[in-house]
Structure formats: C-alpha cells, structure tokens
Amino acid sequence: MQTLYFALAIFLLLNLVAGMWRVMRGPSAADRMLAAQLFGTTAVAVLLLLAQASASAALRDVALVFALLAAITAVAFVRRAWPDEKVEDDAE
C-alpha cells in the first residue's frame, strides 16, 4: 500500500504541474484563478495520501486548513482584484 500511496502522490503532483500550463496560458484571469483552485484540491489529495503513508495524523490538519483557505483567495479575487476596467461588482 505504501508504494501505491506514493505513486499516486507523484501522479497527482504531475497533474498539478500540467495544470500550470493553464496558469501561464489562460487568456482570462478566471482561467488562472481556477487553475489555482485545482492546485488547492490536488494538494489536499496529496496531503491526505501522505498522511496515510507516513502515519502522520497532523497532515490531515494541514489538509483541513488548505481546504478552507483556498476558498478565501478565490473570493478575494472575485470581489476585489478582477483585473479589468469594469468595476461593477456582482449585484444579486
């Protein structure tokens, strides 16, 4: 099982690296930001796998903090920092 955990961790890390291409290319700012979202989720999965592989329960706490904080950056992007001239925020 150890080998499977680490092999999957490497596979997910490679996925993450592949996603960087979208950050570099992504024509709009939203593309870059949602690539960052995918990185966050992939990192959560990697941390959970590492937690099981090295029997370190603390890494699950790290994954918990990751899961929560990834949303904050995205909300800050949507509400504050969309890099375009139109500053009309979402009106519901």
Added chain:
Amino acid sequence: MVTTLLQWTFDALLGLVLLWLAWRSLASTDLFKSIVLFIAFGLLMALAWARLDAPDIAIAEAAIGAGLTGALLLGALARLRAVVNEEGVTPQQQPLLRRFPVWLPAILLLWVAAGLAYVVAALPPYAVGLSAQVAANLDASGVSNPVTAVLLNFRAYDTLLEMVVLLLALLAVWSLDIPLAGVAAAPGLILDTLSRQLVPILILVAAYLLWVGAHAPGGAFQAGSVLGAAGVLLLLTGWRLPPRLEGLPLRMILVAGPGVFVAIAVLTTLTSGQLLQYPPVQAGLLIVILETVATVSIGVTLAALFFGSPPRGKQHQ
C-alpha cells in the same frame, strides 16, 4: 526499496517545481499571473514542509503563505490599479534584470551559491541540534508538543518580539491610510451563504488548532491566521465593524496580544529574576493564557492588515 525510490522522486519533483515557480513568478510581466504563481508556490511550499516532517510550519504556510498572503497581494493589486488607472498606465512588473548588466547579478548569485555550498559541505555528517535538550526539559515546560514548548516557553522572547513586529506592520499600514477604492456591492446569495457557513467553521477550526497545539502540531500562530482568514472573508462580503467597536475596543484587542505577553514577561522577571522564566507548576496555565490572547490578537491584526485603512473614529469626521 521501491517506496524509498518513489519518495525521492516525489521530493525531487517537488523541489524542481518550486524552483520553476519561483523563477516564473518573478520573471512574468503580468502582475496578476505573478500573484497566482506565488499562491501556487505557497501551496507547494506547504507540501515541502509536510515532507520535511514539520506539520506546524506546514499549517502556518498553508494559512499565511498560500491563503492570506494571496488575499493581501490581490487587495494590493486592486489598490494599485485604482491608483494607476487615474494616470492611464497599466501596472506592469519591471523585470529587474534589465536595469543592470547581465553579469552583475550572475556573479552575485554564484558567490552566494558557493558560500552556501561551502557551509553545507562543512556540516557534520550527523547534525546534533537541540532536540535532546528539548526532550529532556519537555515535562517542565507545561505542554507536550516540543514545537509549542520552544515557541512559548524556551524561546518565548522571540515570540514576544514577533508579535510586536506584527503590530508594528499594522501601524505602518495604517499610517499609509490608503482607502479601499470604490464601494463594494452587496454580496449575492451564494457569497452570503458561503460566508455564513465558512466563517463559523473557520472560527471552530481556529479554536481546534489552538487546543490541539498543546500536544500535536498547531498553536497560536496557526490558529490566529485561520481566525484572520475568517475576518478577511467577512470583510470581503462587505461586513464592517460596528462603529461603537471601531475605536477603543478594536485597539484594545490589537494590543492585548503583545500587551499580555509583556505583562507576563515583567511578572516573571519580578518573581524569578529571569526574563520569561516560567515556574514549572504554572507553566501550562501561562502558556494557555498567552496562546488564547495571542490567537485573538493575531487574527484581528491580520484582518485589519487586509482591510488596510484605520477605522474612522469620531475625531476624523
């Protein structure tokens, strides 16, 4: 055997991607792309800390480096655009290297790299470190997590200075007094619901990290930064502190962390003659008090850092 090889591959891949991210983040001319790459860098840095067997730092890096710094940088970018839009210029990152001859930074880098290589080569094959002494004195420290014992007991002086530095950073930002550009519209239904769900969860997780820091990775800084994230989310939905809390109560909370720390330092100096020497019987209680006050203070300070401008008290109107 295969497992060790896989671990090495993972670590090598992580290291290479970190280096690449650092380079691209500094070298790109689009500021927003740099910020997103920096956030990704923070994420992978937290993974690196996790692989280095340092979960305490990993939690702090995830909360501060990836989450809060990302939000702070995005806020700074928004303010920058508001300022330069009046002058009709697009914000762009100037590649620093273009201003110097190419060989000058290269020589400096080679010099630093050679120095570091020499230091690493001169290290003893088995690093001794201080873990033996820490383990020997852990029982008298009041907690069972060695990291918390070092941060809040053995080297409490450094933590005291860090808290003062955080307060000074906030004062520096307040002295700049750049108001948030434009009035944010009311949050839509989705953002409203999300914040109503997430903010209590964030507060609970902060309390959990504070409690667990005594015997497992966690502690005041980690809990404080998660609390700060809750504050940032609230501010992003357009919530503002009620005016009667903006003046003295806010300032009291901000000062409470370093203030209580200094008070305990004075107290221990008076009673035992040594700065921050806790009596072993009360050490646990002192650490709990310090951590709780520090958590609230750090959280409010970080949220205030994100908001940027000082509260408009009555005397400003």
Added chain:
Amino acid sequence: MTLSDYSAAVLLLAGAFFFLAGTLGLLRFPDVYTRLHALTKADNVGLGLIVLGLAVQAQSWAAAGKLVLIWLLVLLAGASVSHLVARAALHRGVRWWRR
C-alpha cells in the same frame, strides 16, 4: 493484501483517474465555463473517491470522520467559488465558445 486493501486500491485509482480527467479538461476545454465544469469533477468525485479509499484504511472513526469533513468542505468551497467565478466572468464579458 486483504479485502480492504484491494477495495481501497480500486477506489484510490478511480479517484486519481478523475483528477486526471479534471486536469485534462482544464487544459483542453475551449473556454472558462467548460473548464470550470471539468474542475468540479475533480473536486467532487476525484477527491471523494480518494477520501473513500483512505477512509476504508483509516485507523479510527475519528480519522475517517475528519477525512469526510475535509471532502465536504472542499465540496462547499469549490461549488460556491465556481459559481462566483462563472457569474463574475459572465458580467465582465468573457466570451464563451461557439462551435
């Protein structure tokens, strides 16, 4: 390898496959909105299957519970943020793909 090992391995591999699908979607789909769609597949199903596979092997109910909690939080945050980003993109006039 016991039965729980086998089932955990199958679940983990399935989850990794969905992560691959999400990344491929992120790279290959033609515009922001379809990429968001691919992203949430990785979030929900990919992470869900991995969490399930790890929960089967977990040492205690508390650990398994924490795993499920993390997955639920990622679901909540991911779904809300996708909606927010998509609607903001629409308001700012990001074009969608036409065949």
